[in-house]
Amino acid sequence: MSKLLIRGRNKLNGQIRIGGAKNAVLPILAATVLNGGENILFDSPDLRDVHSMIEILRSIGCKVSFENSVLTVNSSTLSSHEIPEHLVREMRSSIFLMGPMLGRCGKIKISYPGGCEIGPRPIDLHLKALRELGVKITEAHGFLECEAIKLEGKEIHLDYPSVGATENIMLVAVLAKGITKIRNAAKEPEIVDLQNYLNRMGAKIRGAGTSEIIIEGVDKLYGLEHKIIPDRIVAGTIATAGAIAGGEIILNNVVVDHMKPILLKLKEAGCWVFEKNNSLKIKSSQRLKAVEMTKTLPYPGFPTDMQAQFMALMTIARGTSIITETVFENRFKHVDELIRMGAKIKIDGRVAVIQGVKKLTGAKVFAKDLRGGAALVLAGLTAEGTTIVDNIKHIDRGYEQLDKMLKELGADIKRID
Numbered sequence: 079m080s081k082l083l084i085r086g087r088n089k090l091n092g093q094i095r096i097g098g099a100k101n102a103v104l105p106i107l108a109a110t111v112l113n114g115g116e117n118i119l120f121d122s123p124d125l126r127d128v129h130s131m132i133e134i135l136r137s138i139g140c141k142v143s144f145e146n147s148v149l150t151v152n153s154s155t156l157s158s159h160e161i162p163e164h165l166v167r168e169m170r171s172s173i174f175l176m177g178p179m180l181g182r183c184g185k186i187k188i189s190y191p192g193g194c195e196i197g198p199r200p201i202d203l204h205l206k207a208l209r210e211l212g213v214k215i216t217e218a219h220g221f222l223e224c225e226a227i228k229l230e231g232k233e234i235h236l237d238y239p240s241v242g243a244t245e246n247i248m249l250v251a252v253l254a255k256g257i258t259k260i261r262n263a264a265k266e267p268e269i270v271d272l273q274n275y276l277n278r279m280g281a282k283i284r285g286a287g288t289s290e291i292i293i294e295g296v297d298k299l300y301g302l303e304h305k306i307i308p309d310r311i312v313a314g315t316i317a318t319a320g321a322i323a324g325g326e327i328i329l330n331n332v333v334v335d336h337m338k339p340i341l342l343k344l345k346e347a348g349c350w351v352f353e354k355n356n357s358l359k360i361k362s363s364q365r366l367k368a369v370e371m372t373k374t375l376p377y378p379g380f381p382t383d384m385q386a387q388f389m390a391l392m393t394i395a396r397g398t399s400i401i402t403e404t405v406f407e408n409r410f411k412h413v414d415e416l417i418r419m420g421a422k423i424k425i426d427g428r429v430a431v432i433q434g435v436k437k438l439t440g441a442k443v444f445a446k447d448l449r450g451g452a453a454l455v456l457a458g459l460t461a462e463g464t465t466i467v468d469n470i471k472h473i474d475r476g477y478e479q480l481d482k483m484l485k486e487l488g489a490d491i492k493r494i495d
C-alpha cells in the first residue's frame with residue numbers, strides 16, 4: 079500500500095496550475111456515450127476515478143485514449159449495455175452511465191455502486207426520477223435492470239438538491255420526447271459545465287446553476303471538443319495547504335467565483351487572499367484565528383468536499399471553531415487520525431468542536447476517505463516531526479499527484495510504495 083511521508087514545518091511558496099475537475103469530467107465522460115461520435119476532452123485530470131470510468135467505457139465497446147490531459151472517447155462502437163460489476167464497485171460515479179445509456183440504447187444493467195465511507199449514499203432520488211421519465215427498473219440480487227419504455231419529459235421535483243441525481247436526469251432527458259423541468263436542482267458549477275458540454279453537442283438545456291433546469295429533448299447529438307473546468311476542491315485544498323503551512327502561493331487556472339465559499343472562510347481565519355482574473359494569491363504569515371461557525375451545504379454553501387481540509391486548518395487556529403456537516407451522515411472519519419496528531423476535537427453527531435492547539439505532532443495516520451486523507455496531508459505539513467499517511471489510494475481518486483504539487487511548492491513530502 080502506498081504511503082506519503084511528510085516532514086512538517088516547511089513554508090509553501092511558488093506557483094501551481096490547477097487541472098480539470100474530477101466532478102466535472104466524470105459525468106461528462108459518461109455523457110460521451112450519448113452522441114455515438116468522437117469526444118475530445120481537454121484538461122482531463124489523471125485520477126484513479128477517471129481510469130475507472132475509462133475502463134467502464136472500454137468494457138461497453140467505446141474506444142478511449144488518454145494522453146497529456148487529453149481524453150478522446152469514440153462511442154460509435156458501443157456494443158454492450160451491461161456494466162461489469164467489479165468496475166461499478168470501484169466508483170460511485172458509475173451510476174452516471176444510467177441516464178446516457180437509457181437515452182442511447184434504451185437499456186442498462188448495472189449493479190448498485192460500491193459502498194462508500196462517508197455515509198450510506200442511496201440512489202433513490204435517481205431511480206424515482208428515472209421512473210417518472212418512463213424507465214422501468216427491476217431491482218434484484220444487487221443489480222438494476224433498467225429499460226426505457228417511453229422516455230417522456232416531465233416536471234421533476236427533487237426532495238434534496240442532489241448533484242448526481244440532477245446530472246442523471248439531465249443526461250436521460252436530453253434524448254427524451256418533450257420538456258423536462260428539474261425543480262430544486264443542485265447548482266454546483268460542475269452541473270453548468272455538463273450543461274455547456276451537452277448543449278455544444280446539440281442538446282437544448284437552460285438554467286443550470288439555478289434551482290430550475292429546463293431540458294428540451296432532441297433527436298440527435300454530435301461528437302465535440304470540450305475543456306473541463308478547473309477543480310475548485312483541488313484549488314481549495316492547495317489554498318488551505320498554503321494557509322496551514324504559511325508562506326505565499328499562487329494558484330493559476332482557477333475560477334475565482336466558484337471558490338468564493340471557500341475563500342470567505344480562509345479570509346475569516348485571517349488569511350490574505352488576492353484575486354486576479356483566473357488566479358489567486360494566498361498568503362499566511364501568522365497563527366490563524368478560529369472560525370466560529372462553518373456549516374457544509376449544497377453550492378453556493380461551503381462544500382462538504384472541503385470540510386476535512388478546513389478542519390485540519392482549524393486544529394491549529396487560535397480559539398474554538400464549530401464545523402457542522404449537513405450533507406453526509408458520516409464524514410468525520412479523519413477526526414480520530416487528527417487527534418493522533420495532537421488535535422483537540424469533540425464530535426456530537428454531525429457537529430465537531432475543535433479547540434485550536436499551538437502545534438500538531440507527526441504520527442502514523444490512515445486515510446479512510448478521499449478528502450479526509452487530504453486533510454491528514456495538510457496536517458502533516460504543519461506538524462512537528464514526521465507524518466506518515468497510509469492508504470493513499472483514496473487520495474489518488476481525486477488528486478493528480480497531491481505530493482508532487484506540494485513538493486513543487488516547497489513541502490518535504492515523498493511517496494513510498
Ligand SMILES: CC(=O)N[C@H]1[C@@H](OP(=O)(O)OP(=O)(O)OC[C@H]2O[C@@H](n3ccc(=O)[nH]c3=O)[C@H](O)[C@@H]2O)O[C@H](CO)[C@@H](O)[C@@H]1O
Nearest residue numbers: 101171199200201202203204239240241242243383405406
Ligand atoms: C462525482 C461527484 O460529483 N461527487 C460529488 C457529488 O456526489 P453525489 O452526487 O453523490 O452527492 P449528492 O448531492 O447526490 O448527495 C448529497 C446528499 O443527498 C443524499 N442522496 C443523494 C442521492 C439520492 O438518490 N438520495 C440521497 O439521499 C446523499 O446520501 C447525500 O447525503 O456531490 C457531493 C455533494 O456536494 C460531493 O461530495 C461529491 O464530491
Ligand SMILES: C=C(OP(=O)(O)O)C(=O)O
Nearest residue numbers: 170171196383448449476
Ligand atoms: C465524495 C467525493 O467524491 P465521490 O462522489 O466521487 O465519492 C469527493 O470528491 O469528495
